[in-house]
Amino acid sequence: MTDLTDAFVELIRRAATQLPADMQRALSEAKGREEPGSAAEGALDTILQNVELARANSTPICQDTGTPIFDVYYPVGVSTRRLAEQIRAACAIATERAYLRPNAVDSLTGQNSGDNTGIDFPTLHFHEWDEDGIKVDLLLKGGGCENVSTQYKLPNSELGAGRDLEGVRRVVLDAVNRAQGLGCAPGVLGVAVGGDRGSSYVKSKQQLLRPLDDTNPEPELAALEDRLLDEGNELGIGPMGFGGETTLLGVKVSTLHRLPASYFVSVAYMCWANRRATMRVVGEEVSYA
Amino acid sequence: MRELTVPISEDAIRELTAGEPVRLNGVIATGRDAAHKYMIDNFVKTGGQPPAAEAEIYAALRDVLAGGVIYHCGPVVQQAGGRWSFVAAGPTTSIREEPYQAEVIEHFGLRAVIGKGGMGPKTLAACQQHGAVYLHAIGGAASLIAQSVTEVLAVHKLEFGVPEAFWIIRVQDFPAVVTMDSHGTSLHQQMMEQSSARLAALLAR
Numbered sequence: 001m002t003d004l005t006d007a008f009v010e011l012i013r014r015a016a017t018q019l020p021a022d023m024q025r026a027l028s029e030a031k032g033r034e035e036p037g038s039a040a041e042g043a044l045d046t047i048l049q050n051v052e053l054a055r056a057n058s059t060p061i062c063q064d065t066g067t068p069i070f071d072v073y074y075p076v077g078v079s080t081r082r083l084a085e086q087i088r089a090a091c092a093i094a095t096e097r098a099y100l101r102p103n104a105v106d107s108l109t110g111q112n113s114g115d116n117t118g119i120d121f122p123t124l125h126f127h128e129w130d131e132d133g134i135k136v137d138l139l140l141k142g143g144g145c146e147n148v149s150t151q152y153k154l155p156n157s158e159l160g161a162g163r164d165l166e167g168v169r170r171v172v173l174d175a176v177n178r179a180q181g182l183g184c185a186p187g188v189l190g191v192a193v194g195g196d197r198g199s200s201y202v203k204s205k206q207q208l209l210r211p212l213d214d215t216n217p218e219p220e221l222a223a224l225e226d227r228l229l230d231e232g233n234e235l236g237i238g239p240m241g242f243g244g245e246t247t248l249l250g251v252k253v254s255t256l257h258r259l260p261a262s263y264f265v266s267v268a269y270m271c272w273a274n275r276r277a278t279m280r281v282v283g284e285e286v287s288y289a
Numbered sequence: 290m291r292e293l294t295v296p297i298s299e300d301a302i303r304e305l306t307a308g309e310p311v312r313l314n315g316v317i318a319t320g321r322d323a324a325h326k327y328m329i330d331n332f333v334k335t336g337g338q339p340p341a342a343e344a345e346i347y348a349a350l351r352d353v354l355a356g357g358v359i360y361h362c363g364p365v366v367q368q369a370g371g372r373w374s375f376v377a378a379g380p381t382t383s384i385r386e387e388p389y390q391a392e393v394i395e396h397f398g399l400r401a402v403i404g405k406g407g408m409g410p411k412t413l414a415a416c417q418q419h420g421a422v423y424l425h426a427i428g429g430a431a432s433l434i435a436q437s438v439t440e441v442l443a444v445h446k447l448e449f450g451v452p453e454a455f456w457i458i459r460v461q462d463f464p465a466v467v468t469m470d471s472h473g474t475s476l477h478q479q480m481m482e483q484s485s486a487r488l489a490a491l492l493a494r
Binding site: 039042043046049050053054057059060061063064065079098100101102103105110111112114116142143147151159161170173177179180181182184210231234236237239240242243271272273 | 308310323362363364365366367376377378379381382384396405406411420426427429430431432433434435436449450451452453464468476480481482483484485487488491492
């Protein structure tokens with residue numbers, strides 16, 4: 001197998017410096033909905049200028065380049081151990097080139113490793129698949145929005161949330177209200193219903209990789225996503241928590257099987273800088289999206 | 290648009306009201322989680338008598354922070370030919386400094402704190418009592434804000450790591466909005482009350 005280190009560096013550069021087109025479009029549309037001259041409109045204008053500048057200069061959109069989360073799909077016979085080594089090497093190179101901020105801190109000593117590698121850092125998920133080539137999804141998940149991500153255990157009597165989709169609706173709206181502007185609104189929500197605490201959080205983050213304009217194949221969930229997007233925006237928190245029409249740019253919900261005893265709802269809050277990029281490797285050919 | 294130049298006078302701060310956009314000029318310091326804990330442990334708790342090893346940094350920080358500004362920011366930096374520059378430098382979430390900020394404002398005579406997301410009642414009270422404001426920068430607008438950082442003058446405590454070090458920087462036309470003023474108004478508190486009422490209405494449907 002070819003060494004993909006350089007290709008991973010390019011994947012990181014793209015994710016850190018180029019906001020996906022669907023996110024940029026949604027921000028642009030959101031700006032049009034805000035009152036001219038309002039703080040909300042000003043915030044979105046600044047954000048959009050920054051997005052253009054980052055792309056033009058190949059500099060990070062946000063200084064918090066987050067936790068790099070790699071989802072790697074590979075065919076039978078590929079060494080995931082080698083891929084992991086190449087990804088870690090690429091993170092170090094990308095840090096040297098200032099695409100990434102040194103973000104990996106030893107939880108025991110407080111030492112920053114300086115190169116974005118450490119114990120279980122970056123985050124790697126490997127999935128074997130039937131196709132010939134390799135696909136890698138990269139999500140850069142910032143810390144501010146990670147801190148307002150949360151998990152509920154239903155039933156929740158305080159919010160009147162039972163073990164059904166109405167209960168899910170209630171806790172998700174609560175999460176958006178608690179987040180205020182702290183997660184760099186307008187945000188995108190990845191929601192997972194079910195699973196255990198760990199699998200539920202992982203699934204909620206994976207929802208953030210979905211394009212904003214996709215439609216959930218499950219009609220009940222599609223309806224919930226639309227409703228949560230509208231109602232989340234009715235909270236009026238607005239860009240940066242300045243007040244305004246747009247608090248959320250998207251809501252994506254998925255489910256996992258759960259234990260009879262447990263009903264978790266995980267809410268992954270992603271800032272407006274929903275930095276995701278995809279790389280495909282077929283034979284010697286590498287392409288990005 | 291109001292212009293603020295460091296060092297900022299108490300009078301200039303008292304004229305500001307929540308909601309007002311400002312442009313900031315002069316020399317400021319970055320400082321976030323590790324920096325705030327360090328300042329409390331070494332400067333505030335010692336009553337301004339830091340351990341000998343920290344005395345030089347204390348003197349340097351006092352110069353910058355008296356009438357000055359602290360910026361909650363962990364930048365992306367680059368070093369070329371021995372000189373540092375800021376590549377990306379948006380604000381980090383300020384509420385994590387809530388346990389420390391009021392005492393730091395009082396100790397150094399800070400006039401402004403820049404960050405995002407706002408701060409709590411303790412900081413708001415300190416702003417009112419000592420004449421300071423909270424300035425909200427646009428979260429994530431890191432490449433753009435880095436352009437208003439014209440010079441990196443010094444770095445202290447780099448051993449905390451690049452994001453957590455004190456970076457002493459010169460800024461020009463740094464854009465921000467006053468969201469907590471020195472008269473007891475916090476737009477963040479108002480927004481929380483307003484959106485919580487709307488949430489209650491939505492949950493009653």
